[in-house]
Every structure is written in structure tokens, then in C-alpha cells.
């Protein structure tokens with residue numbers, strides 16, 4: 001079915017649209033493709049100039065995925081062109097842009113369009129969305145703004161007065177040549193352990209500031225052989241089989257992570273062997289050995305991180321940062337280490353995304369306020385009580401530590417498309433998840449997490465919020481999530497038919513002026 005191309009020009013007046021999708025990473029792009037295939041009217045709003053999200057923004061040296069690309073890609077757009085088992089960032093970004101081209105998503109995307117806020121309008125029963133490219137009114141709003149999108153900067157005294165180059169790993173400054181420079185990397189998470197080996201050989205000296213040592217497993221990365229590439233492209237089902245085997249192998253980790261941490265022991269032994277193999281110095285081995293159960297924090301994979309730390313020009317600093325000066329970093333033991341550049345690799349705002357502060361629900365409260373009170377709770381990672389017709393992709397408790405986020409995203413896309421289809425089929429004006437359904441769902445989630453290594457592994461991770469709840473991770477097998485999101489379960493929602501919605505006020509007095517408000521087009525159609 002072909003739909004008219006949406007007018008994406010920035011205009012003065014408010015543009016009306018059935019469904020607005022914020023963000024064009026794997027999630028937003030996938031939503032656009034699936035809604036387009038379902039014949040729905042939608043528009044994507046993207047603040048950057050290109051699609052890709054994570055893979056457009058994270059261009060640091062060594063950036064690559066941690067899940068084999070055959071699995072870390074859409075099931076409906078397999079890519080026989082991967083050159084390696086774990087693709088580097090440029091290949092993943094090229095894949096995402098090629099998918100956007102193939103499904104013609106760009107013509108339905110407004111780029112350079114930063115969504116400032118979105119208010120549920122109880123009068124029109126629609127979302128009023130304010131952006132840097134004008135105002136929109138949407139019946140349905142889809143938040144696909146990503147969980148690892150907003151760089152989180154460390155709150156370190158003096159960091160603003162540093163005189164050299166300083167940038168976040170997700171905003172790498174490619175104009176800054178680090179060759180032959182003294183460089184500090186703050187953080188030892190997933191990004192840092194890719195950056196450190198990539199730059200250790202070219203900088204004069206590297207200080208790696210570690211607060212908590214991560215568990216690091218071997219990375220089974222290799223170039224695909226010609227035979228494999230041929231088979232991916234020409235032997236029907238070969239790539240899908242490889243993908244399925246990778247999927248199943250990864251799912252076995254869920255037993256140890258979520259149900260019986262004792263089964264994590266073999267992985268811990270493999271990680272300890274990595275330390276012995278990669279590091280010659282005993283004191284350094286002790287420093288890099290984590291003091292919590294493997295899997296409690298995100299498990300990392302690398303074959304060259306430990307050898308990089310073992311280099312004579314690299315120091316692992318564990319004393320804790322006291323302050324940053326104009327030309328260096330002072331640790332809590334009083335030592336000053338002078339550097340020319342600082343790379344901040346301290347992760348992202350996950351449970352406190354700035355977008356939460358800008359989405360205002362039925363009672364006028366922002367998501368940030370609601371989440372501050374209750375924790376980041378939602379229903380099936382997709383909806384939140386008090387926020388009608390708002391759908392999340394990669395929402396609460398959809399994160400993973402062991403396999404592809406794209407699998408979770410595709411599960412959520414099934415739910416989203418079925419939800420919007422249900423709204424259209426039943427001519428519903430609003431759907432809002434019932435508070436009791438949401439509460440029961442969350443009790444189940446927290447219950448399922450009770451025995452997990454994330455809750456019991458003895459670490460303080462970003463998985464847990466200030467209430468001590470794990471509101472980021474899915475607690476079981478991902479096929480269980482696929483099952484519960486297969487269909488939109490309208491009975492968990494309070495819904496109002498379009499024809500039963502109270503008519504919007506014909507004229508609203510506001511600040512002394514009179515603003516005309518008209519009935520939504522969909523309601524007009526229902527009344528005709």
C-alpha cells in the first residue's frame with residue numbers, strides 16, 4: 001500500500017499526524033518500517049542529521065558491537081555483507097543507513113528536529129509535541145530515544161577548567177589528534193575497554209582511571225572466510241541458521257544470570273584465565289580482578305584490553321579522582337598526573353534520560369516526576385499508567401546483558417504495531433494501561449529478579465535505581481518477552497472509543513486571548 005509522502009517542511013502551524021516516532025536508531029527506524037508496512041500514517045522526528053542513533057554517535061577508535069552481527073541486526077533485513085563476526089561501528093552504521101534507504105524511511109523523517117517536550121492534551125486527547133522545527137499534534141507518540149543515548153558526565157570537581165582536549169566517548173572529537181599525547185581515559189566500561197587498546201599504541205602515555213574492575217571475557221571475533229560469505233549470500237537459510245544458533249547459545253546464559261548464579265562459574269573461570277594470560281604483573285592482576293559476581297555488572301568482551309593495560313606506557317589508576325586541574329588529574333592520595341587530553345567514558349543517563357523530564361501525562365506530571373516517585377516502572381516495557389497513547393521502545397525492564405537488543409526491539413515492534421492497529425480497528429480515541437495491571441506486571445518482574453546475579457552479585461550497577469529496584473533489565477529468556485509482546489492485550493488497558501470522547505471545548509480562554517480548538521480529524525470522521 002502506498003501512502004502519501006508526509007509534508008516534512010518546517011512550517012508555522014501545528015502539523016497533525018497519527019503517530020509520531022521520536023528517534024531513528026534501531027528502534028525508531030524499525031518502528032517506521034513496521035508501521036509503514038502496516039499502512040499507518042507516521043512521521044519520525046530525529047534531532048541529528050542522519051539515522052543510526054548509537055551507531056551514528058559512537059565513532060570512537062575501536063567501536064564495535066559485543067553481540068555477533070548476524071544476531072545484532074533486524075530479522076527482516078539480514079546482511080550477508082558482514083565482514084567479521086563482530087562488526088566495527090562503520091559497518092553497523094552503513095547497515096542501518098542501507099536499511100533506511102531500502103525502506104525509504106528518510107522521506108518520512110524530519111532531521112534536525114529536537115523534541116523539546118510533549119504534553120498530553122486532555123482537551124483534544126492528543127499529544128502536543130514541541131520541537132526545534134515547529135509544533136506537532138499526534139494521536140500516538142512513540143518514544144524511541146534510546147537508553148544509552150545521553151552521555152553522562154562525571155561530577156568531578158574542576159572538570160570544567162581543564163585546559164586540554166576533553167570529550168565524551170560518544171562524542172569523540174576526531175579533530176583532536178592524540179598521537180604522541182599524554183591521555184587519560186576515565187572509566188572502564190564497555191566503551192573504555194574498546195578505546196584503551198585502540199589508542200594505547202599511539203599515545204605517549206595513557207592513564208586509565210578505574211572505579212570498579214569489570215569482568216572481561218574472550219571475544220570470539222574473526223574475519224569471515226570467503227566460504228562463509230558465499231554461504232551467507234547464496235545458500236538459502238544458512239545465515240538464518242547461524243543466527244539461530246548464536247541466539248540459542250546466548251540464551252543459555254540466562255540460566256546463570258537470572259535464575260541460578262552458580263551456573264556463571266565457568267564464565268568466571270574463563271575471565272580469570274584471561275587476566276592471567278593478558279597481564280604479567282601480579283599487582284596489576286589484583287587491581288583488575290573484580291570483587292563481585294560475574295554478570296552482576298555488564299560482562300565485557302575483549303582479547304586486547306588486558307595486554308593494553310600491561311604495556312609500559314599505560315597505568316591503571318584506582319585511587320579515585322579528587323579533582324581535575326587545568327592540566328591534569330589529582331587522585332585522592334594527592335598524586336597529580338598531567339595529561340594533554342581526557343576521554344570521558346562514563347556511560348549514559350539510563351534511568352534519568354532528559355526526555356523523561358519533557359513528557360507530561362494526563363495529570364500534568366512529567367515522566368521524570370513519576371519515575372522519581374515509583375522508579376522507572378512500565379507495562380511490558382511499552383506503556384506507562386497516566387500516559388495515554390504513549391508507547392516506548394526500549395522502555396523499562398527491556399535491557400539485556402547477554403544478547404541482541406535488536407531482538408527485544410523487534411518484540412516491542414510487534415506490540416506497538418498491534419496496539420496501533422487495535423486502536424484503528426476499534427476506533428479508539430485513547431488507550432491507557434491500567435495501574436493495577438502495571439503494578440502486577442512489575443511485582444512479577446521484581447519477583448523474577450530476586451534470585452538473579454544482578455540483584456545478588458554484590459555490585460552497585462546502573463541496573464539498579466535509587467529505590468534498589470532493577471528497572472532496566474528483562475529478567476528472563478528473551479523468547480518469553482517475545483511471547484508476551486506478540487499481541488496488544490487491550491484488556492490490560494482502559495480504553496475510550498473515539499465516539500465517546502468528550503468533545504473538545506470550541507474555544508479556550510488562555511492568558512486573555514481566545515484560542516480556537518477544533519475536534520480531531522479522527523473524531524470528526526467518526527461523527528460523520
Ligand SMILES: Cc1cc2nc3c(=O)[nH]c(=O)nc-3n(C[C@H](O)[C@H](O)[C@H](O)COP(=O)(O)OP(=O)(O)OC[C@H]3O[C@@H](n4cnc5c(N)ncnc54)[C@H](O)[C@@H]3O)c2cc1C
Nearest residue numbers: 023025026027047053054065066067115145146149404405
Ligand atoms: C557503544 C555502544 C555499544 C553497544 N553495543 C551493543 C551491542 O553490541 N549489542 C546490543 O545489543 N546493544 C548494544 N548497545 C546498545 C544499543 O544502544 C542498542 O542496541 C540500540 O542501538 C539502541 O537503539 P535505540 O534506537 O533504542 O536507541 P539509539 O540508537 O540511542 O537511538 C535513539 C535516537 O533518538 C534520537 N533522540 C534522542 N532524543 C531525541 C529528541 N529529544 N528529539 C529527537 N531525537 C532524539 C537520537 O538522536 C538517536 O538517533 C550498545 C550501546 C553503545 C552505546
